Amino acid sequence: MPVSPRPVRDGVGATRLRVPLTGPWETIADYVLERFGHVDRQVLHDRIDRGDIVDASGAAVQRNTPLGATEFIWYHREPPAVERTVPFDEEILHLDDDLVVIDKPHFLPTTPGGRFLNHTALVRLRRRLDNPDLVPIHRLDRATAGVLMFSARPATRGAYQSMFERREVQKLYEAVSAAPPDGLPTFPLVHRSHIQRFRDNLCVQTRPDLPPNAETLIELISTGTSVGGHAGLEVVHTRLRPHTGRMHQLRVHLAQLGLGILGDRYYPELLPETPEDDPERPLQLLAKALRFTDPLSGRPRLFTSRRRLADAPPRG
Known part of the structure; x- marks a missing residue:
């Protein structure tokens, strides 16, 4: 590049x-x-x-x-005339000479784009740590919360980026969906489909006529009643282990199973954009953990989010 x-x-x-x-x-x-x-x-x-x-x-x-x-x-992009604020703070989970790992809140973009410039994880962290060399090694959607990793210096950036390219990083997500009226599928299950992205389209498309290029292992954590923004709703709490990393893969796969994620305005149906985010009803998708063998030290590394999905059933 x-x-x-x-x-x-x-x-x-x-x-x-x-x-x-x-x-x-x-x-x-x-x-x-x-x-x-x-x-x-x-x-x-x-x-x-x-x-x-x-x-x-x-x-x-x-x-x-x-x-x-x-x-x-x-x-350099000109700052938006009016930039939507994100009144939630990122938490630093880990900091060393090579890596910065944060617990990203819902609604905070990873990088500048569209109407967001100053209220992005990248710009906030560069200013907070006074490090212009910070670069995200992977990305999370603005609507998704959880573990997000940054390279702190160019000299070691390639080693960490290569882990993701070779799929050597184990990613763990959690999601909460409304319980389907026709009953749950049998868990655990592996869901596969062909996901295709088209430029300038907000949503990806699935192609049943093409061989699968996206795979997710889905496990059941619990079922119960939400006490969060969807209080009283019967919900399903799942654990997701993506084998691939297609755009919106987890959101699409759950929607295809009749388990569209609560708060998802893209799948299974694209809803009109709202002028403000609803902090009481964020997307119920959390990047819970990243596990890998450090390419520099050879030691196992595990970074885990301290956040919890508000609509998940209460723990017993």
């Missing part, structure tokens, strides 16, 4: 954009204006004139820089 020519600024790294080398646009600026239709022409030109947009060498892109002059440009 190309190295950013721009330093991290107040915890925020530069965004990299691939620019086509050929096309109907005369200049890079013309392409950017069409790619991001909401961007005002004068605002973009002002940023270009200030030298805010650069190529791989760090040289400023000009208004008349022709298409094809560079394949990538870098720029």
